[in-house]
Amino acid sequence: MEAVQECIRDITKGIGEEKISVDKPTRIAHRITHGPEALLHEDLGDFTPAAVVRPRTTEDVVTIVKHANRYEIPLIPQGGRTCTYGAESMRDGIVVDTTSMNEILEFDEEALRIGAQAGVRVVDYIDYLAKRGYMSLEFPTMNRASTLGSRASISGYNKFENRWGGSRDHIRGLEVVLANGDVVQVGRGSSTPTKSVVGLDMMSMFIGSRGTLGIITKVTERFIPTPPAYVYGIRAFNTIEDALRTYMELRSPINAGVIWRAKAYHKWLLSQAVKGSMEVEWPDDVVMLVDYHILGEPDVVEATKKHAEAICKEHNGFWRDDMPPTDFVGRMHETMEKYMGMAALQSERLVTGGMGNRIVPLDPQISNKHLINFYKDFLVFLKRLEDGKSYPRLSRSLRVLSPGAPVPGEEGWTKVWSLTLANWKQFDKTTIQEFKSWFREYAELVWRHCGSLTGTHGFVPREMEIEFIKREVGETGYELMKTIKRALDPKNIMNPNVKF
């Protein structure tokens, strides 16, 4: 019997047959993810795992990992499979579907800490806290599908990033099953989830590791009481410079204590959205919109609103009643996300087994110093995608949905959240090659502006990943990562297609 079949047999004995599936439909359902990597492969059989296991407890995960380690079988942890890359499975690998590990385990109101199994969906976690008068700081767009374990594993970006930071700032402790089956509790130098100088900050090593160092089974997070007041504002601008300067000032650290989000939208996205949804034309002179959200105590929110309005005015912000509405679904952000979601769905996806439209996100991190110049160059780069000459085959299969909505990253840094839409059915060999050249051109553009590809999505085609990581962290940085990987996972069973 093949090693993988022996391994599956032993796992089945260990955790029970109701927690394992080897039927083809289930294996196919778990082979690819929302991410674009699948576009770049002609044979999806390469992604089909040998089995899908659904552990419910840490002990189940330990049993799975010990058998996989003995037989040297790759394990691919999966949450909601909405991430840009990392959860794709592989031939003769075993998918660990964590979504049955969905219990909230501890809730400590006084300490503002909550502990949960790694497969809890973020939406359920948000609801759990909201019902008790608290607000989750974990808030990704895809919260209905994504899980708490994946948030740690990808170092998630949150709606409240500008105010409270990303997942790495809210996560206070992790329980991880290592490749040898050991279970470790990691925090910031202490297993008690708070600041500590006792040991090394080992938790950070697992944040962003995408399942390559171990399987996260439990997450401890901080949360806050729900702020009582909330205000929303939006202004239009005639130039990119005015809009981006407003955005940068609104999100500056001085204001970030109360303005929890500022975002800019370009007319390329706006005109497509209002045309697609209402069949109306966007006024050509309105180049960008910038919106902001303020929350906190009522008097602070009121004072900050006046301050935000003054910033917009100083940079020639205005509002005109003849502009098409941009809130046809809800606030600007939800409206544009839904528009882009609809664009992805409007294809023959259901009848072609998922091979319809697919979103390809690019979200470079750019320092505010370079933002305006980068943005202008980025628009030129995206226009080349659609000019039909620079990438003749690709231009027929990939189009721009949003040329980038700048949103806050770290202090002084911006994530330029942009989306293209691929028609998967048209991705033949030539298109795949053109896509890779186009992606390289994109990466060089980002690096030329001293930026990084490591935004929320940080998608990099698999065959370029190691080369690109080295470009970002250097040869010695990458060697250090490999040393850690080898020490923790010498047989390379933990998500071996990713990073190493």
Ligand SMILES: Cc1cc2nc3c(=O)[nH]c(=O)nc-3n(C[C@H](O)[C@H](O)[C@H](O)COP(=O)(O)OP(=O)(O)OC[C@H]3O[C@@H](n4cnc5c(N)ncnc54)[C@H](O)[C@@H]3O)c2cc1C
């Ligand atoms: C339209 C759109 C908008 C998005 N907006 C955001 C956003 O606002 N913020 C943001 O951060 N992301 C965003 N994303 C990306 C993605 O949805 C999120 O990062 C999400 O949190 C991923 O969760 P998931 O459960 O789907 O992860 P998956 O895709 O299932 O997994 C992601 C990675 O984590 C690993 N993993 C999963 N579970 C574990 C575990 N228990 N232990 C170890 N490794 C594990 C997987 O192997 C994989 O490498 C967006 C995606 C889309 C399509």
